[in-house]
Amino acid sequence: MGFRKDFVWGGATASYQIEGAAYDDGRGLSVWDMFCKQEGRIKDGWNGDVACDHYNLYQTDVDLMKEIGYKAYRFSIAWPRILPEGTGAVNEKGLDFYDRLVDSLLEANITPYVTLFHWDYPYELFRKGGWMNPDSPKWFADYADIVARRLGDRVKNIFTHNEPQCFIGMGYQDTEHAPGIRFPIWDTLLMAHNVLLGHGYAIQALRAAIPDAKLGIAPTCSAHYPDTDSPEDIEAARKAIFDIEPDRPFWSVSLWSDPVFKAEYPKKLWDLFGQHMPKIGADDMKIISQPLDIYGQNIYNGQAIRSDGKGGYDFVQRPWGNPITAAKWPITPKALRWGPKFMFDRYGKPIYLTENGLSCQDAVSLDGKVHDPNRIDFLHRYLKELRNAADDGVDILGYFHWCVTDNFEWAKGATERFGMIYCDFETQERILKDSAYWYRDVIRANGENL
Numbered sequence: 001m002g003f004r005k006d007f008v009w010g011g012a013t014a015s016y017q018i019e020g021a022a023y024d025d026g027r028g029l030s031v032w033d034m035f036c037k038q039e040g041r042i043k044d045g046w047n048g049d050v051a052c053d054h055y056n057l058y059q060t061d062v063d064l065m066k067e068i069g070y071k072a073y074r075f076s077i078a079w080p081r082i083l084p085e086g087t088g089a090v091n092e093k094g095l096d097f098y099d100r101l102v103d104s105l106l107e108a109n110i111t112p113y114v115t116l117f118h119w120d121y122p123y124e125l126f127r128k129g130g131w132m133n134p135d136s137p138k139w140f141a142d143y144a145d146i147v148a149r150r151l152g153d154r155v156k157n158i159f160t161h162n163e164p165q166c167f168i169g170m171g172y173q174d175t176e177h178a179p180g181i182r183f184p185i186w187d188t189l190l191m192a193h194n195v196l197l198g199h200g201y202a203i204q205a206l207r208a209a210i211p212d213a214k215l216g217i218a219p220t221c222s223a224h225y226p227d228t229d230s231p232e233d234i235e236a237a238r239k240a241i242f243d244i245e246p247d248r249p250f251w252s253v254s255l256w257s258d259p260v261f262k263a264e265y266p267k268k269l270w271d272l273f274g275q276h277m278p279k280i281g282a283d284d285m286k287i288i289s290q291p292l293d294i295y296g297q298n299i300y301n302g303q304a305i306r307s308d309g310k311g312g313y314d315f316v317q318r319p320w321g322n323p324i325t326a327a328k329w330p331i332t333p334k335a336l337r338w339g340p341k342f343m344f345d346r347y348g349k350p351i352y353l354t355e356n357g358l359s360c361q362d363a364v365s366l367d368g369k370v371h372d373p374n375r376i377d378f379l380h381r382y383l384k385e386l387r388n389a390a391d392d393g394v395d396i397l398g399y400f401h402w403c404v405t406d407n408f409e410w411a412k413g414a415t416e417r418f419g420m421i422y423c424d425f426e427t428q429e430r431i432l433k434d435s436a437y438w439y440r441d442v443i444r445a446n447g448e449n450l
């Protein structure tokens with residue numbers, strides 16, 4: 001069967017990781033600008049002040065996407081570039097930039113897919129309590145409305161949040177990401193609820209402004225998969241992927257996606273943290289669970305799961321010396337078959353793989369090229385498994401490789417290269433890596449050559 005004939009092949013990025021121009025044309029501060037100023041927070045001390053200078057070089061990047069043959073490009077909009085204070089006065093120059101970018105993409109026959117929030121939270125709103133402030137859901141919805149009114153005539157595919165697991169879990173619990181301040185569980189659960197309310201109100205605003213839009217959300221997950229194809233291991237893996245870990249609740253996918261698609265928090269969350277859950281307003285779950293058209297999932301890896309023979313599950317010890325990426329993430333292609341399958345079975349929404357890829361220790365060889373055989377092998381293995389998911393009947397609409405260009409990899413700075421396009425951060429030269437040419441051929445064959 002293979003991928004659907006109109007399968008969307010593309011790549012993804014995020015505003016703070018690529019744009020640069022952090023202090024240009026009226027952009028306001030984000031929590032990441034302030035986080036990077038704190039000694040020791042970023043592995044190599046880099047920041048997003050310039051990054052890949054995509055704000056000025058976007059046409060170069062669009063031309064390269066076109067050369068690779070992208071059908072679509074998923075990018076995020078920098079909230080503080082649109083609303084420097086997070087609310088209030090709109091920065092027209094910020095909107096103008098995304099206008100230009102969208103027009104350039106459409107000119108290149110590349111469909112724009114927008115993520116409204118990919119972690120660069122307005123610092124002025126953080127100072128007002130951020131996601132703990134009861135007004136925070138409406139702040140986000142007002143921002144969504146402004147974007148929709150300016151771009152909605154040309155942008156028809158919009159995700160509200162990217163990976164709330166990270167911007168709440170890593171920002172306010174693990175503290176590896178901005179703002180890097182640990183809050184107690186009763187505050188982080190309140191933040192999560194406001195994030196979800198913000199999603200719901202934003203969907204209402206987007207639906208009103210762009211009636212023909214396809215709207216969704218793009219969480220991530222650790223896509224656990226069965227150790228064997230036995231029904232027992234499959235059901236054990238399904239239980240594991242939607243479970244909630246007591247010490248890392250925000251890393252679950254069900255905490256975020258059950259409210260959105262099922263209008264309820266998982267029972268396990270109430271069992272674990274009932275006494276700390278925020279007050280749920282009478283209409284809250286109805287607001288959060290606005291009907292959606294699409295579901296984004298960022299999947300990089302997962303864990304093999306075996307039935308424990310008693311209705312539960314066990315994590316299977318990874319084989320010694322199992323393959324890992326340059327970022328030391330495990331390489332587990334089966335995650336891209338079973339993650340989408342379990343999500344589609346539970347939520348019933350068409351799925352975009354909104355992120356998948358790996359960090360490699362890429363460098364320019366003496367021949368002036370960037371040879372990345374590890375990335376080609378990784379993508380080949382993962383895409384074959386994604387095609388298996390499609391053959392299993394999962395409605396997979398598209399795949400966005402992470403990432404288009406090498407970029408600012410959050411707390412890892414410039415030390416991890418995820419791009420299919422090499423970026424020299426000193427000269428801003430771009431070089432298509434071997435994987436870009438390989439991906440071009442996969443796109444041309446719609447994955448039939450995998």
Ligand code: GCO
Pocket residue numbers: 014017162163166220298355402409410418
């Ligand atoms: C994420 C983020 C991306 C990361 C990428 C590599 O999934 O964590 O969406 O911004 O850069 O995943 O870590």
